[in-house]
Amino acid sequence: MTSPGVAWPRRAGVLELRTPTRELLEEVLVWRNRPEVVRWLLRTTVDPETFIRVWLEDVGEPDHHTAVAVLDGTVVGTGSLRVHDGIGQFDGDAWRRSEAELGYLIAPAYAGKGYATAIARTLLELAFDELGLHRVTAGCFADNVASWRVMERLGMRREQHGVRDSWHAELGWVDGVTYAILAEEWATAK
Numbered sequence: 001m002t003s004p005g006v007a008w009p010r011r012a013g014v015l016e017l018r019t020p021t022r023e024l025l026e027e028v029l030v031w032r033n034r035p036e037v038v039r040w041l042l043r044t045t046v047d048p049e050t051f052i053r054v055w056l057e058d059v060g061e062p063d064h065h066t067a068v069a070v071l072d073g074t075v076v077g078t079g080s081l082r083v084h085d086g087i088g089q090f091d092g093d094a095w096r097r098s099e100a101e102l103g104y105l106i107a108p109a110y111a112g113k114g115y116a117t118a119i120a121r122t123l124l125e126l127a128f129d130e131l132g133l134h135r136v137t138a139g140c141f142a143d144n145v146a147s148w149r150v151m152e153r154l155g156m157r158r159e160q161h162g163v164r165d166s167w168h169a170e171l172g173w174v175d176g177v178t179y180a181i182l183a184e185e186w187a188t189a190k
């Protein structure tokens with residue numbers, strides 16, 4: 001089952017974003033636990049069967065939009081957009097399911113080719129142009145420059161620089177950054 005009204009596959013530049021299947025996720029697992037991939041992730045090394053189960057469960061979640069990125073038959077990345085409530089007073093409900101959190105991963109052999117930017121752009125189009133969301137956010141460790149460059153390339157604003165607010169297993173307490181973009185900013189930026 002996929003979310004009502006959200007059609008897959010869809011293009012992300014030269015990539016095709018497809019609904020996750022066990023076969024595609026097994027290909028993700030070929031590189032998902034490599035040191036250069038997990039270095040800046042919060043969910044570092046994953047148990048393969050748990051990873052597959054959680055991603056397949058997400059496919060049935062109406063507010064979780066997840067995809068595997070394929071280039072000429074090869075799995076090169078993943079992307080996710082998880083819709084959640086924003087902040088708001090209980091009089092009225094404009095804030096309910098008004099925001100989403102964006103995520104992306106690229107296979108090390110395919111890094112630096114603009115693929116994360118392409119995946120994120122397609123997910124922002126989905127968020128604003130199709131789902132009509134108000135705001136999209138994403139966060140990463142401050143030293144994960146490649147990740148926040150993706151966000152800045154797409155017009156996302158750095159909203160928070162958290163000083164030593166994030167725990168890293170090797171480095172201890174390090175800085176984290178949070179980015180956001182509003183629907184009206186996306187309309188100007190795209």
Ligand SMILES: CC(C)(COP(=O)(O)OP(=O)(O)OC[C@H]1O[C@@H](n2cnc3c(N)ncnc32)[C@H](O)[C@@H]1OP(=O)(O)O)[C@@H](O)C(=O)NCCC(=O)NCCS
Nearest residue numbers: 037040105106111112113114115116117140146147149150
């Ligand atoms: C971070 C990641 C998603 C970037 O994906 P990507 O496809 O390589 O990114 P893009 O090619 O779209 O490039 C985005 C920017 O990062 C820059 N970049 C790429 N690799 C870099 C590196 N090792 N160091 C610094 N900048 C880097 C690019 O030059 C580009 O910046 P620019 O606009 O200044 O030219 C990918 O490397 C990855 O999945 N890493 C491991 C997992 C991870 O950290 N995911 C994000 C968790 S928040």
